[in-house]
Amino acid sequence: MMQTGPVRALGTMSGTSLDGVDVALVETDGETLAGFGATGYRPYAPEERAVLARALGRWPGEPGVAEAARVVEAAHRAAMAPFAGAELAGMHGQTLAHEPGGRGTHQAGDGARLARALGMPVVWDFRSADVAAGGQGAPLAPFFHFACARRVGLSAPVAFLNLGGVGNLTLVDPTRDRPEAEGALLAFDTGPANAPIDDLLRSRCGQPCDRDGALAGGGRIDEAVLTEFLAHPYFRKPPPKSLDRNDFAGLLDAVADCADADAAATLTAAVAATVAVGVGHCPRRPARLLVTGGGRRNPVLMRMIAERTGLAAEPVEALGLDGDMLEAQAFAFLAVRVARGLPTSCPGTTGVARPVSGGRISQP
């Protein structure tokens, strides 16, 4: 176990939207946040992204997975190299398949190879231990959300909402002293977020996303599609619960007959509606809804979320946090927790029976 006191840790995230690798430095002892440092981003080239997209839903040894891992590792080496002075790194990797209660969870990217290439200890494979112990293996950012809420001095329960490829919500009670304390955290995936919107825009318009909600803003919501989507049992299921990126791939077929703008409006409303269902699962109504991830840049989505939840959807920048880097920062923070043997998940965040300290540590 490392000595106590803040360390300069590097965190990386290659998210479900398959856009690229985020990296961020955090100074932390794994309990409190002493400060945030420099950040970086290494986008995937279109042909790299295609390799990753083809490998989605596949497991080690299956076709295309080794090639995807090489793409992930090369992108991480490039993104992390400028930060080689960090004392420790936490690498999330790229989730290719996630089936808690089934085949497990699989993030491409070998931390042992990266540790050797970069000359620093790398913590990786953060989710497997939680899944092996009966948890969902996701979401894992909640322990970091707890630390953020404490750092900025919040005193009432708030919700963090991440709008990445998939959406996830964390209800934080910052008056508790530890994240694993009873009632400190409740977290779960709300439903698909940007993934179906991106997939629609890519297939119909040849664009990577509905920039600023421009297409959805001019469309009409197909209420019948929306109602049928919300009838899926996932939304009734009480948390904790988690999703794989393509679990709702059928949503795209459901809007196949809609005009482009109507399809975009319907998918955007579907995301907002699942967030409202998620807020309804919270045992206490949050005082604020703090939004992180790329979806906070979509004003149509943000407006629909505010309308459907009755909460002002505020970007996390309102707290002085960086909504593009929160997840990379989370894995820096979690790496330090792993190195110190502190838990990274608990019953409230993943449904695991007791707190688990996940992750593998590879020395250079």
Ligand SMILES: Nc1ncnc2c1ncn2[C@@H]1O[C@H](COP(=O)(O)OP(=O)(O)OP(=O)(O)O)[C@@H](O)[C@H]1O
């Ligand atoms: N200006 C914008 N307008 C609309 N959407 C945007 C905008 N900027 C970013 N996005 C969306 O945000 C997505 C990227 O979000 P983010 O980087 O948070 O995802 P991620 O980290 O890959 O996902 P996850 O949190 O699921 O792992 C893009 O794919 C796009 O859909």
Ligand SMILES: CC(=O)N[C@H]1[C@@H]2OC[C@@H](O2)[C@@H](O)[C@@H]1O[C@H](C)C(=O)O
């Ligand atoms: C299995 C997996 O990679 N899940 C991701 C995904 O992207 C968003 C949502 O689904 C969340 O559950 C998780 O990521 C964030 C970083 C988390 O673990 O908190």
